[in-house]
Amino acid sequence: MERAREVIPKSQYQETPVYLGATAGMRLLRIENEGLADNVLTAVTESLSKYSFNFQGARVISGREEGAYGWITINYLLGKFIKKSRWLNLMTNESDSQETYGALDLGGASTQITFVPQNQTVESPRNALYFRLYGKNYNVYTHSFLCYGKDQALLQKLAKDIQETDKILRDPCFNHGYNRVMNISNLQDSPCTKKYKKTLQFHQLQIQGTGNFQQCQQSIFQLFNTSNCPYSHCSFDRIFLPPLQGHFGAFSAYYYVMKFLNLTSEEPYSQEKVIDTVKEFCSRPWEELKRNFSKIHEKYLSEYCFSGTYIISLLQRAYHITPDFWKNIHFMGKIQNSDVGWTLGYMLNLTNKIPAEQPLSAPLSYSTYVFLMVLFSLILVAVVITSLFVFHQPSYFWKDAV
Structure with a gap:
């Protein structure tokens, strides 16, 4: 303020x-x-x-709103709601507006996925949103997975893992040599871990990192129950998810984690490259990481192995993103110097800055404008040729004319 x-x-x-x-x-x-x-x-x-x-x-705000506002932000900043011609940026009335981007948002406590599905069909009413923006209708799919932000997902994983261990947990999602003591109450007090709550004989948990990507991912996969889908397609926990299509902007923690791992170039990296990078990071000794990243708080540094593995697992297992589709995922921090997130969409919605109907078009349509420009150019060329012909005649022509 x-x-x-x-x-x-x-x-x-x-x-x-x-x-x-x-x-x-x-x-x-x-x-x-x-x-x-x-x-x-x-x-x-x-x-x-x-x-x-x-x-x-x-x-x-609700999870549905958070997902919708993130989707609005991305497409507003990318200019997907208004189609402009390439000549003088004249507005056109073309009905084939540009394909919108989907939005992938990852926070600490929840994660959202929002996009316009193929044929704009959403089988589950609770996942359907309707927008009319600039004269075009959008039937949007959205879902917010509460408790599956990266911080709460980590608490879920730890609460699950201590069910079958004593007070020492050898955790592959932390780098080898990492040690940390946690109060059991910190795990069990969250609403997200209640399903794993049970009476334990100890009050503190000692975490010892072993740094193994494959084992970490297998542990994370257990958070996603993909059985008993009541729809044609599901994500996990019986939540409807249409087949993904188009490009997606992944922001918030998606971007911050990938930026730390140097995986945020303009051209998306392959899934194989991302996995190899996270795998290599998880295998590095904790003491080496502390030396190389001494300016980063140890709590945050210690969780990058889990966070990177969790992002890969979430995209693969929850959203069924294949290696071929991975190139459609763009990790975004800013678009045209504006932060990507739900807040801009929230403000645009509250202040009615995006009209439901298309603004008045320019006096000339694109095709008419091009026709007139071509006609004008031809007339101009004819005038120039005529002038050159007239003013370069021999002098006797002018005498005879007189």
């Missing part, structure tokens, strides 16, 4: 709306303690109301 006060002129404070949307962390808190969640929103509202801006309120 202090930054906003610096860049926005004082005369526009009252005209500047401020919105606050809370996501999966608050959704989990509401499940665990609704009263505490309400108190947090009340405190935030009181704090933001003290500023001179036009505060519009704070609320917890």
Whole structure:
């Protein structure tokens, strides 16, 4: 807010709306303690109301909204909602607007997938969203997997793994030589780990890293129950998922983890390259990582092996992304210097900045404009040729003419 006060002129404070949307962390808190969640929103509202801006309120947005706003952000920044001609950027009335990108969002507590499926068919009503933007209808599929953000997924994996171990867990998702002590209560207090909760004879867990990608991935795969699908296609936990099509922008933790691993070039890396890179990182000794990445907090550094493996596993097992389709996944941090995330889509929706109908088109259609430009060019060429012919005649021509 202090930054906003610096860049926005004082005369526009009252005209500047401020919105606050809370996501999966608050959704989990509401499940665990609704009263505490309400108190947090009340405190935030009181704090933001003290500023001179036009505060519009704070609320917890749903997972469906979070997925939809991320999809809007990507396609708005990529210019997918408006088709422009290549001549003077004239608006056209062409019905074949550009194919939209899908959106893959990975946070700490949840993950979302949102895209327009082939034939715009969504079998499950709870996964269907309808938008009319710039005069075009979009039937969008979206789902938010609460508890499958990278942080909560790690807690789930640890809570699952301690069911068959004593107080020492040799974990392949942490680098060899890594040691960490966790309180069991930190694992069992999350709403996401309740299905693994049981009475244990110890109160602390010692994690010893062994650094093995294949074993780590097999452990992560157990988080996804892919049996008993009631639809034509499913993700996991009996959730409908249409076949993926088109290109996808993967952002938030998808991007930050891949950026750390140097896997975010403009041209997408192959699935094999990504797997080999994560596999090599997981195999590196912990002491070596600490020396090479001394400026990174040890907690975050220690979890990159799990996070990289989890991203690969999520895309492969939950979303059924094949090696051939992997080239359609683009890890995005910014588009045209704007951050990629759900927040821009949230603001665009609340402020009605995206019209339902196509803005007025230019006076001339693209085809008419091209025809007139060609006609004008031909007339211009004819005039030039005529002028050259007339003014380069011999002098006797002019005398005879007189």
